[in-house]
Amino acid sequence: MCPLCSDALFRRSGGKVESFRNFPIIAHIAEVYAGLTTYQLVGMSIRMTTNHPPSIPAAAARDVPPAGGGTPAVRAPRGSARAKLIAAAHATVRKQGYAATTVDQICAAAGVTKGAFFHHFASKEELAVAAAEGWTERARPMFELAPHVSLEDPLDRLLGHIDFRLSMLDGPTEDYTCFVGTMVQEAYATNDRIRAACEASINAYCQALAPDIQAAMDVYNVPEDITAIGLAQHVQSVLQGAFVLAKTTNDPAIARGTVTHLKRYVRMLFGAGGTP
Numbered sequence: 001m002c003p004l005c006s007d008a009l010f011r012r013s014g015g016k017v018e019s020f021r022n023f024p025i026i027a028h029i030a031e032v033y034a035g036l037t038t039y040q041l042v043g044m045s046i047r048m049t050t051n052h053p054p055s056i057p058a059a060a061a062r063d064v065p066p067a068g069g070g071t072p073a074v075r076a077p078r079g080s081a082r083a084k085l086i087a088a089a090h091a092t093v094r095k096q097g098y099a100a101t102t103v104d105q106i107c108a109a110a111g112v113t114k115g116a117f118f119h120h121f122a123s124k125e126e127l128a129v130a131a132a133e134g135w136t137e138r139a140r141p142m143f144e145l146a147p148h149v150s151l152e153d154p155l156d157r158l159l160g161h162i163d164f165r166l167s168m169l170d171g172p173t174e175d176y177t178c179f180v181g182t183m184v185q186e187a188y189a190t191n192d193r194i195r196a197a198c199e200a201s202i203n204a205y206c207q208a209l210a211p212d213i214q215a216a217m218d219v220y221n222v223p224e225d226i227t228a229i230g231l232a233q234h235v236q237s238v239l240q241g242a243f244v245l246a247k248t249t250n251d252p253a254i255a256r257g258t259v260t261h262l263k264r265y266v267r268m269l270f271g272a273g274g275t276p
Contacts, residue, residue: 082120082130084110089131090138095174098128098183098194125193128183132197135179136204143208154215155270161209162263165239169252169259176252177243206232220270231269238262 088110092101103124107114121127143149148160168176184198206229214228239262242255 081110081112081116084112085117085120085127086131086134089127090135090179091174093128093131094177094179094182098186125191128187128191128194129197132180132183132194132201136201139205153219154212155220157212158209158216158266159263161212162235162259162266166256166259166263169242169246169255171252173243173246173250173252176255177247178240181240181243202236206236209235216270222269222271226269231266235262235266 085106088106089101092106092109101124103114103117106124106127107117117127121130142161142164146161146164148157148164151157151160170176180198180201184195184202187194187198189195209232210228213231217226217228238258242258245258246252246255248254
C-alpha cells in the first residue's frame with residue numbers, strides 16, 4: 001500500500017477521496033486506489049494517533065535531524081512495551097502536563113506493568129528524554145510524505161507546510177498540541193536534561209524546515225537580515241504560541257486564526273509569491 005494512504009496521514013470520512021489543496025499526488029492516489037474506502041487528509045502524523053510512521057521509500061526521504069544530533073534514533077519494535085510507554089507519555093503529558101503525570105498513569109495508559117516500565121527506564125525523567133527523541137521521529141513524515149513536499153516552487157512547499165499544520169488544528173486540544181512544547185514549559189528551570197531534549201527536538205524541526213525556506217529565499221526577494229533558520233524558528237514560535245492560546249479557550253479556533261496570520265506574513269515577506 002502507498003505510504004501516503006496509511007492511517008497516519010488519512011482519516012476515513014466516507015464518499016470520495018478528497019484532496020488537500022488538490023495536490024496532484026493525492027489525485028494520483030485517488031486514481032490508483034479508487035477502490036479504497038474514502039480517506040480525508042488530516043495533517044501529519046503529528047496528530048500522533050500512531051506511534052510508528054509508515055516506512056519511507058529511500059527516494060522520497062528527506063533528512064530530518066535527530067533530536068539529540070548524530071544518527072537517527074532506532075525505533076523500538078512495533079508493539080513493544082518501550083514503544084507503548086513512549087506513546088502513552090506523549091498522550092498523557094499533552095493532556096495533563098509532565099508534573100501531574102505519574103509512572104502509574106503512564107503504565108495504565110500503555111497497558112504494561114510497572115516492572116516493564118523500570119525494565120526500560122530508570123525513572124520518569126529517563127522516559128521523558130526518550131519520549132522527546134521519539135517525538136522528533138514521529139514528526140518525520142511531515143517532512144517526507146506530506147503532499148506539499150512534491151511541489152516544485154519552494155515557497156509553495158513552505159506555504160503548503162503551514163497549511164498542513166493548520167489542517168491538524170482540530171479536535172481535543174491534547175490531540176494537536178506539542179509534547180515537547182508542553183513539557184519544556186514545566187521543566188525548563190528544574191530539569192536540564194529534559195530541557196535539552198526538548199530543545200533538540202524543536203531545533204530538529206527548525207533544521208528540517210530551513211532548506212525549503214532557504215530555497216525560497218534564493219528565488220524570491222526578501223529583506224537582507226532574514227535567515228532561513230530564523231524564519232523557521234519564527235514558524236515554530238507561532239505554532240507553539242497558537243497551542244498555548246488554544247489551551248486558554250479549549251478551542252482550536254484561536255490557534256487557526258494565528259496560523260492563518262502566519263501564512264499571510266510569510267506571503268508578504270516573499271512579496272506575495274507562491275500559489276494563493
